Amino acid sequence: MSMLIDFWNWLPVIIQIVIKIVVIVLPLMLMVAYYTLLERKVIGYMQIRIGPNRVGFKGSLQPIADAMKLMFKEIVLPTKANKFLFLIAPMLTLAPALAAWAVFPFDETLVLADVNAGLLYVLALTSMGVYGVIIAGWATNSKYAFLGAMRSAAQIISYEIAMGFALVAVIVAAGSLNFGDIVRAQQGSAAHWFWLPLFPLFIVYFIAGVAETNRAPFDVAEGESEIVAGFHVEYSGMAFAAFFLAEYANMILISALTALMFLGGWLSPFEGTFAESWFAWVPGFFWLLAKTFVFMFMLLWFRATFPRYRYDQIMRLGWKVFIPITIVWILVVAYAVVNKMPWWFNT
Amino acid sequence: MRPENYEAIKQPPSNEFELNFGPNHPGIEGNYAFRVKLNGDEVLSARADAGYLHRGFEKLMEGRLWIQNIALVPRICVPDPVPMEVCYSLAIEELCGLEIPERAQWLRVMQLEMSRLAAHLFAFGGHAATTGMYTPMFWGVADRDLILDRFEELTGGRVYSIYNIPGGVRRDMPDGFLDRLGALLDYLDSRLPDYDSLFFRNQVFIRRARDVGAMTQEQALKWGVTGPNLRATGLAFDVRRDDPYLAYEKIDFDVVTQPGGDALSRNLVRRAELKQSIRILRQVIKHLPSVKGAVRCPIPNPLAWNVPAGETYTRVESSKGELAYYVVSNGGDKPYRVHVRGPSSMHAVQVLEKLAVGSRLEDIAQIMFSLDACPPEVDR
Numbered sequence: 158m159s160m161l162i163d164f165w166n167w168l169p170v171i172i173q174i175v176i177k178i179v180v181i182v183l184p185l186m187l188m189v190a191y192y193t194l195l196e197r198k199v200i201g202y203m204q205i206r207i208g209p210n211r212v213g214f215k216g217s218l219q220p221i222a223d224a225m226k227l228m229f230k231e232i233v234l235p236t237k238a239n240k241f242l243f244l245i246a247p248m249l250t251l252a253p254a255l256a257a258w259a260v261f262p263f264d265e266t267l268v269l270a271d272v273n274a275g276l277l278y279v280l281a282l283t284s285m286g287v288y289g290v291i292i293a294g295w296a297t298n299s300k301y302a303f304l305g306a307m308r309s310a311a312q313i314i315s316y317e318i319a320m321g322f323a324l325v326a327v328i329v330a331a332g333s334l335n336f337g338d339i340v341r342a343q344q345g346s347a348a349h350w351f352w353l354p355l356f357p358l359f360i361v362y363f364i365a366g367v368a369e370t371n372r373a374p375f376d377v378a379e380g381e382s383e384i385v386a387g388f389h390v391e392y393s394g395m396a397f398a399a400f401f402l403a404e405y406a407n408m409i410l411i412s413a414l415t416a417l418m419f420l421g422g423w424l425s426p427f428e429g430t431f432a433e434s435w436f437a438w439v440p441g442f443f444w445l446l447a448k449t450f451v452f453m454f455m456l457l458w459f460r461a462t463f464p465r466y467r468y469d470q471i472m473r474l475g476w477k478v479f480i481p482i483t484i485v486w487i488l489v490v491a492y493a494v495v496n497k498m499p500w501w502f503n504t
Numbered sequence: 505m506r507p508e509n510y511e512a513i514k515q516p517p518s519n520e521f522e523l524n525f526g527p528n529h530p531g532i533e534g535n536y537a538f539r540v541k542l543n544g545d546e547v548l549s550a551r552a553d554a555g556y557l558h559r560g561f562e563k564l565m566e567g568r569l570w571i572q573n574i575a576l577v578p579r580i581c582v583p584d585p586v587p588m589e590v591c592y593s594l595a596i597e598e599l600c601g602l603e604i605p606e607r608a609q610w611l612r613v614m615q616l617e618m619s620r621l622a623a624h625l626f627a628f629g630g631h632a633a634t635t636g637m638y639t640p641m642f643w644g645v646a647d648r649d650l651i652l653d654r655f656e657e658l659t660g661g662r663v664y665s666i667y668n669i670p671g672g673v674r675r676d677m678p679d680g681f682l683d684r685l686g687a688l689l690d691y692l693d694s695r696l697p698d699y700d701s702l703f704f705r706n707q708v709f710i711r712r713a714r715d716v717g718a719m720t721q722e723q724a725l726k727w728g729v730t731g732p733n734l735r736a737t738g739l740a741f742d743v744r745r746d747d748p749y750l751a752y753e754k755i756d757f758d759v760v761t762q763p764g765g766d767a768l769s770r771n772l773v774r775r776a777e778l779k780q781s782i783r784i785l786r787q788v789i790k791h792l793p794s795v796k797g798a799v800r801c802p803i804p805n806p807l808a809w810n811v812p813a814g815e816t817y818t819r820v821e822s823s824k825g826e827l828a829y830y831v832v833s834n835g836g837d838k839p840y841r842v843h844v845r846g847p848s849s850m851h852a853v854q855v856l857e858k859l860a861v862g863s864r865l866e867d868i869a870q871i872m873f874s875l876d877a878c879p880p881e882v883d884r
Contacts, residue, residue, distance in 0.1 A: 204642035300523050373636055374708060383866035464709045465636030467866060
């Protein structure tokens with residue numbers, strides 16, 4: 158063991174960082190791949206179908222087959238497209254979706270970069286994704302793609318505000334921008350988690366997150382029956398796969414962030430109850446994963462049971478409903494924190 | 505064109521642009537297209553561009569024997585083929601003065617209502633899909649399949665049954681058919697609440713469909729709107745009740761109306777008509793065993809059948825509206841002229857073009873599906 162540690166310390170720092178990144182990104186990519194399978198299976202059963210069941214045992218190798226197919230497909234460049242922007246756009250979308258995981262704490266100590274402004278970093282990076290979408294829609298030089306890009310830009314920007322405001326309240330309540338500290342501020346029991354005192358913001362944040370990832374019922378940017386596939390209508394092969402990966406990585410990120418900030422992250426749900434010692438052996442990472450899965454499943458559930466909102470209705474919801482709710486609740490939370498209301502705000 | 509040769513056409517600055525909507529578009533039913541002029545998301549004008557499905561039915565029929573056309577007519581509208589056969593048969597029967605046996609009449613009513621159920625399940629599923637909700641579509645298709653199973657048992661064909669001939673139907677139904685049909689109706693009845701909670705009472709859907717593609721009753725009458733679309737504007741007109749054919753006089757059913765005239769009302773009318781069709785079918789199941797006798801009246805050799813000269817206009821209520829056949833015979837063994845008045849030829853062209861104006865880009869598909877437009881009926 159000590160030899161391994163010596164070897165690790167002997168490695169140049171850059172190699173150490175690369176290894177750490179691979180350790181995060183590789184499972185994430187696998188998770189994304191199998192999330193698509195889960196989506197097809199879950200929605201399939203909701204729609205009285207079976208879903209993919211031909212490749213591997215009950216379709217278990219389907220994501221691998223999809224990835225292989227996409228990798229070997231040609232990336233078709235439309236004649237009138239701007240080549241440079243057309244190719245840079247998928248990268249611009251995918252990179253922030255992966256980079257945001259750098260500050261994400263998977264457990265008490267398991268974090269790549271324990272940045273004090275972690276939340277700000279994540280907010281900044283998730284906003285970057287929209288550039289990829291706009292550039293893709295612009296560079297394609299197609300009316301459908303452009304419509305999709307414009308919608309996506311307007312939608313993401315409006316929901317970013319509601320999302321940011323919801324996070325302001327989290328910051329106020331936790332007294333820190335560091336994800337680790339935010340989770341530690343929720344210690345105590347399941348009732349200490351922020352979902353209860355910040356309940357309206359919890360809902361707003363999750364719904365804004367759905368809108369931010371362009372998922373149903375807010376998928377107007379791709380709206381299949383309206384603008385065919387929106388901004389990525391002309392993309393094929395790996396360029397399309399990059400958008401696809403980014404979308405699903407973002408979905409997982411939003412689910413994980415919701416779990417982290419409102420459901421106590423890696424904290425055990427039995428904390429502070431009689432059952433605490435029974436589950437003491439469960440690693441915190443498992444609890445985080447379980448909570449994340451709840452939201453990941455809900456994202457799929459939404460898709461199977463909600464029609465798409467109309468574009469103006471989405472805007473109305475964002476500006477006239479969510480933003481007022483968040484502003485009012487920020488004031489409530491600020492008042493509670495200043496007056497040190499137990500249990501939540503005694504920081 | 506090479507990119508270096510490409511030069512943008514100089515135009516005065518404007519927000520208006522034209523968009524080709526279809527014929528290869530997931531939001532379009534069948535092969536059908538629009539040229540839409542947009543200002544941002546708002547539709548300034550829409551021009552229907554039909555013809556992608558033209559198979560020349562009306563002309564084909566002039567070159568075939570009267571009886572051969574029976575196999576041709578159901579192709580005109582895939583989701584709802586039975587009214588086509590029945591209406592065409594009724595037209596020939598009227599020209600020949602044939603009186604079809606009562607049992608055949610009831611069997612035709614049964615098929616018509618089964619077909620209406622299947623078509624409505626298909627129609628609102630498609631509407632749901634245009635709003636990005638695919639679950640009702642899959643449910644509808646799955647439940648429609650069970651109706652097709654019964655069609656297969658009755659006629660041998662799942663979609664195009666080709667079961668009706670001038671003078672009645674081809675053969676009697678198999679033993680125990682009505683019991684199995686009754687079980688199917690019970691199942692469909694039990695499914696309706698599920699559809700309600702998933703789709704018809706879904707608040708997001710209601711918001712999406714309310715006031716979309718709305719028309720007043722006067723407009724509807726002026727534009728030749730019929731069927732559920734007309735009933736959704738509050739006018740209780742139904743060919744089955746107002747100009748009864750077959751056994752509909754003896755059947756008790758309601759003509760459902762809705763006041764709104766928008767996409768939501770049209771859907772709710774279809775939802776209520778599912779219930780009415782089930783009700784009609786239950787009456788058929790109760791009444792049919794007591795009607796004994798042949799299922800077909802004697803007809804001349806169909807391969808050398810010279811239908812007396814004359815012309816007739818026969819109409820039935822299909823799931824999409826008033827379906828009519830204008831048949832002219834000059835006494836030969838082939839029709840001189842057959843004109844099909846497909847309800848969608850009004851709905852999908854003139855009505856849709858007018859309703860689309862002022863709506864938003866994302867609602868075009870929804871309006872089209874809420875009118876239950878069937879493009880092949882346009883391109884006969």
